[in-house]
Amino acid sequence: MDNNDKNYKLEALSWVDKLSNEILYISEYLYMNPELGSEEYKACSLLTEILAKHGFKIEKELLGMKTAFKASFTGLSEKPKIAFLAEYDALPGIGHGCGHNVIAATAVGAAIAISKVLPEIEGEIMVIGTPAEEGNGPYAGSKIIMVERGVFKDIDAVLMMHPTTGRYAATRTEALAVQGFKVVFRGRTAHAAANPEMGINALNAVMIMFRGIDALRQHIRRDARIHGIIVKGGEASNVIPDYAEARIGIRAADINYLNILKEKVFNCIKGAAIMTEAKYEIEEVGPLYREKKIYHKLADIVDKNLEEHGFKVMPMEEYLRRGPVASTDFGNVTQVVPAISASIPITDQIIPGHSREFAEATMTEEGKKRTILSTKVLVGSAMDLFLNKNLLEEVKGEFRGN
Incomplete structure (x- = not known):
């Protein structure tokens, strides 16, 4: 990566600060208007409207799913293609106790920030809206439907963040x-x-x-x-x-x-x-x-960006102690494309997921600050891939070897 490339990354990161009010508005709007899976009409409308305002090409009702979408912005070429995944369904009776309001805000914010420098570099940035991660309604496990229907076929890498709580950010947590x-x-x-x-x-x-x-x-x-x-x-x-x-x-x-x-x-x-x-x-x-595959080359990139923005990365012995947790339709994505879902803490205090307290933590000053920092982690990681073709090839090589 030469100095000119570094400037593109820094410029994209600076756009996160300029977009911070819009990013936090997305998170707050979804928090105030929680919708169950397959019924996320307000969330889908807001996210696509904001992306369209910033020049993204929008494909609504992706694969016939009324609350799924794909948004894309192309630079000097259509390759490499890097996608951020957005989740935005809430939990019954709890609201955004899994922090999907933050997932959506960081994905959209990161994509828009990158789009501001993309006209001068090669590549395409995408946001794929994936409803019903929590399993409600006809679009339950929508990422699985997307995998089976070839949505990820031409994508070179997929990134997502998921809010968590506690001391560590984690990039190598397995899912069953x-x-x-x-x-x-x-x-x-x-x-x-x-x-x-x-x-x-x-x-x-x-x-x-x-x-x-x-x-x-x-x-x-x-x-x-x-x-x-x-x-x-x-x-x-x-x-x-x-x-x-x-x-x-x-x-x-x-x-x-x-x-x-x-x-x-x-x-x-x-x-x-x-x-x-x-x-x-x-x-x-x-x-x-499906189980979630871990791509260590991709995890190394995200770990580096996490540390650059002040997060403590979970040591390997802690991963071994904890073992796999839960299950997610993101696991199916990792079967067909190099993909990573980074768990990033919105507070050092340990708060159980799927709780009202977790939802409320996304709206604290600390939660908002870390939402912006998480967006920067996504931006920095994706820009490393856009700007360093050898690095991207290493990531893809590990995927092929898997």
Whole structure:
């Protein structure tokens, strides 16, 4: 990177300060107007209007999803293509307890800042609006739909930030693959006192299934999880239930082990059916969320920019201690393109995610300050890729080797 290139990066970073009021307005507007997944009409409208105002080409209702969009701004050439992902759905009863208002604000702000210098350099910057990350409505896991429909096919790298809390920013946190299932047992009703011998208890089948799963947990890897709930188990205590329904989630650090666990769980279901003489049905619920791949070359770039803006980067031993957490449709993106989702703290205080307190933390003075700093991290990381072709090739080479 020569001095001239460094000036382009510095100029793009300076634009974040000039755009700070607009960036914070986006975050505050989404905070004040939370919308559930697949229903983010106000958020989608605001984000696309602001991007269009700054000269971005807008494609609304991406892939037929009414609250998805793609915005692009092209410089001297269409390559390399770098995309920021925006999430903007809220949680029921909580609002932006996962901080998606900050994700959207930083993605849009970073893209606009880069667009101010892009006419003089090669490349295209994009913002892809991805609704329903939390899994609500018909667009649940929208990134998975986008992956399957080729939205990321020509993109060279994808960047995103996700707000967190605590001491460290993290770029190498793994996410588990997950598949959800609906399990139904069907039995036969009978009077629970007068003639119970004539009934087939569907609720017993569900309970036996969970006992089997509880026993199975002792023998699974540490990077896997099996969890579930009983959705329905009967209507009256004096009637043997002929219908019982459960939801089960199976998570694993890789898809192969998830499939192994799936067969083991299915055996628990089949065994419960045999023991109770109930019939069973198994149905997949929602798309398959893939595990998140870690691209260390890309993480190194983001780590450097995090440190430049005052964030402490999580040491490797801390990653090893914590292990994989949760699951996300971003994992599917990492299967098809070099991609990174950096977890950046909006406060040093540890606040649980998916809480009202977390949402409120995005609106504090510290939260706002770190929203701007997070935007600069995205800008700096993307500019490093735009301006250093060898660096981008190293990132793409690691992806090909993966």
